[in-house]
Amino acid sequence: MASPLDDRTRAIISACVPALEAHGLAITTEMYRRLLANPDIRDLFNLSHQRDGEQPRALALAVLAYARxxxxxxxxxxxxxxxxxxxxxxxxxxxxxxxxADALLGAIAQVLGDAATPEILDAWGKAYWFLAEILIGREEQIYEAHAAAPGGWVGWRAFRVQSRVQQAQGIVSFTLVPEDGKPVMRHVPGQYLSFRLDVPGHGSERRNYSISSAPNPHHYRISVRRIEGGVVSDWLDDTVREGAIVQVSAPAGEFTLASPPPSSLVFLSAGVGLTPFMSMLGALEESGARVPVRYIHGTRTPATEAFGAYVRDLAAAGKLTADIFYSREAPKGEGAPVGVTRHEGRITSQWLSQQVDADATWYICGPDGFMRDMVAALKAAGVPQERIRYEFFGSAADAVLA
Structure with a gap:
């Protein structure tokens, strides 16, 4: 267990908040520059998040939240x-x-210059290792749980692409089975898989993709949206076919469906943000849980609506009610299926504020801006924080929403 920080160290860290507000991004950008120059650790990072600045921004927010x-x-x-x-x-x-640790302290010293006194660097060293020991301890627990779980593993495991399905325009689903033929760990609905991929011309890349299949001991499914210019998504779409081998780590993530599930659920998503909800819906269906579910989803056109037939089948069977928003082109020439309401345009904060069920637990997944708007609308409408769950696609959760 990490030893508590002393009063002086905490006071120094707290006093650094204004400096982090002004220079936090510069510090984390310099920190990652130092880390990525080291071949022993460079391959652990998603380099796309470095190029677009997402990872330094996310870490800057996290460091600031830690100090505050x-x-x-x-x-x-x-x-x-x-x-x-x-x-x-x-x-x-x-x-x-x-x-x-070395990269962070070196970055603080370089960016703050003479303001980074020995006392400040000593305090940040203590604060870093205090948090590091907490993380190392928790990570050890998770690794041990993965190793002990039926079908579980630690490290990278080879999986074969068993099937590839065009789920919607721009979205492909890959079903993955272990190359060793042994069972897989049943994931918790909402978790993701991490991949170590060797992309020609780019080298080793790391990515996380939500599992879109119901928990089972045989396979996983991921559903990936092609992002034009995206190093990995383009490669997966253009190149990866049945029989390809990929390296996968065990399911992870805490954006998961509670067990037993809440008494009432709302799944709110946009674009490919629906993927963890497909796993959750599948788990609810297989368990026979009689939980009221409302499914609210935004997409561009009927062609981009992934898993639309599955959702309509669940609605027709009375297992959920659905609101589908089409921002560019709504379906034409047919009435809405049973249990489904179709809308033209985007999901707006104003519309959402009129739909609030404060007793439901809300799960939200989609682009960052969409989630910020939806979370703010729900809070303004009186939904308690503990009933709002959300998942970010990026390198880390936004500390502002934590």
């Missing part, structure tokens, strides 16, 4: 759990932490 809450670290428990799960998915190990 240094006297109330319990407020950051959710963020710590998300980080630990991501680290496990990427197979981060205790020996990787010293590299990050």
């Amino acid at each position: 809450n240094i006297d109330n670290l319990g407020a950051l428990s959710g963020m710590v759990e998300r980080i630990a799960e991501k680290h496990v998915g990427l197979n981060i190990l205790p020996q990787h932490y010293p590299y990050v």
Whole structure:
């Protein structure tokens, strides 16, 4: 267990908040520059998130949140759990932490210059290792649970693409089975898989993709949206076919369906953000749970609506009610199926505020801007924070929403 930080160290970290507000992004950008120059650790990172600046921004927010809450670290428990799960998915190990410590302290010293006194650097060293020990301990627990679970594993495991299905325009589903022929760990609905991929011309790349299949001991399915210019998504769409081998780590993530499930559920998504909800819906269907479910989804056109037939079948069977929004082109020449309401345009905060069921648990997944708007609308409408769950596609959860 990590030793508590002393009062002086916490006071120094708290006093650094204005400096982090002004220079946090510069510090994390420099930190990643140092890490990526080291071949022993460079391959652990999603380089696309480096090129677009997402990972440095996310870390800057996390560091700022850590400093702001240094006297109330319990407020950051959710963020710590998300980080630990991501680290496990990427197979981060205790020996990787010293590299990050050296890069962070070096970046603070370089960016702040003379303002980075020995006292400040000493305090940040203590604060870093305090948090690192918490993460290492939690990650060890998760690794041990994966190793002990039926079908579980630790590290990278070879999976073969058993099938490839064009799920919708721009979205392809891949069903993956273990190359060793043994069972797989039943994931918790909502979890994701992490991949180590060798992309020609780009080298080793890391990506996370939500599992879109119901838990089972035989296979996983992921559903990937092609992003023009996306290094991995383009390669998967253009190149990966049945029989291809990919390296996968065990399911991870804390954006999961509770067991037993809440008494009432709303799944709110846009674009490919629906993927974890397909796993959750499949799990509910297989368990026979009689839970009221409302499914709200935004897409561009009928052609881009992934899993539309599956959702309509569930609605026709009375297992959910659905609101589908089409931002560019709505279906023509036919009435809406039973249990489905179709809308033209996007899901708006105003519309959502008129639909609120404060007793339901809301799960939200989609582009960052969409989630910020939806979370803000629900909070303004009186939905308690503990009934709002959300998942980010990016490198880390936005500390502002944590």
